Amino acid sequence: MRGLRRGLDALYLTGGIAGAAAIVTIGLLVLAQVTLRQLGMIIPGGDDLTAFSVAASAMLPLAYAFRHGAHIRVDLIIGRTRGATQRGMEIVALTCAAAMAALFAFASFDSMSDSWAFEELAQGMLAVPIWIPQLAMVVGTALFALALLDDLVVTLAGGTPSYRQREPTTAVEKAMQEL
Numbered sequence: 001m002r003g004l005r006r007g008l009d010a011l012y013l014t015g016g017i018a019g020a021a022a023i024v025t026i027g028l029l030v031l032a033q034v035t036l037r038q039l040g041m042i043i044p045g046g047d048d049l050t051a052f053s054v055a056a057s058a059m060l061p062l063a064y065a066f067r068h069g070a071h072i073r074v075d076l077i078i079g080r081t082r083g084a085t086q087r088g089m090e091i092v093a094l095t096c097a098a099a100m101a102a103l104f105a106f107a108s109f110d111s112m113s114d115s116w117a118f119e120e121l122a123q124g125m126l127a128v129p130i131w132i133p134q135l136a137m138v139v140g141t142a143l144f145a146l147a148l149l150d151d152l153v154v155t156l157a158g159g160t161p162s163y164r165q166r167e168p169t170t171a172v173e174k175a176m177q178e179l
Contacts, residue, residue: 008147011146012063012064013064016060018060018061018136019056019064020061022136025053026057047124047125052128052136066162068162078090091155091156098145098148101144105138112134115130
């Protein structure tokens with residue numbers, strides 16, 4: 001079981017690192033575009049590459065952020081319950097979220113498959129097959145669905161979901177988090 005946990009955590013970390021790399025790419029592309037414009041030059045397709053990187057930076061780290069409690073959760077109801085009621089509500093919420101994320105991953109894959117089949121190209125300056133940037137969305141949503149399913153299984157087995165493990169424990173920590 002430990003090997004499975006380490007493997008899943010490594011997958012989530014890989015998504016987080018890929019998202020961070022996409023953010024670094026955005027910064028480098030913007031820096032290069034600004035610098036080259038001062039010299040009267042441009043990066044052909046730089047705007048397209050930046051847009052692809054923005055999409056990747058939003059999708060790839062979803063699972064990593066979720067597992068580390070970085071997503072915004074609205075605990076208006078579940079947060080006020082305890083014990084079996086809270087556990088039951090978390091199971092329902094995780095089931096619904098995992099199902100929606102799985103549907104999103106499937107729809108993303110279906111869209112990417114269509115782009116592959118019809119040999120769609122990006123409409124910008126670069127004739128990039130559109131399935132390549134769409135791949136980041138497919139991978140990111142699939143990892144997110146897996147992370148939600150992971151926490152659902154842990155909760156069903158009586159464990160504590162990952163986002164609850166990283167919650168502040170003292171009033172001071174809660175106040176600092178809200179600031």
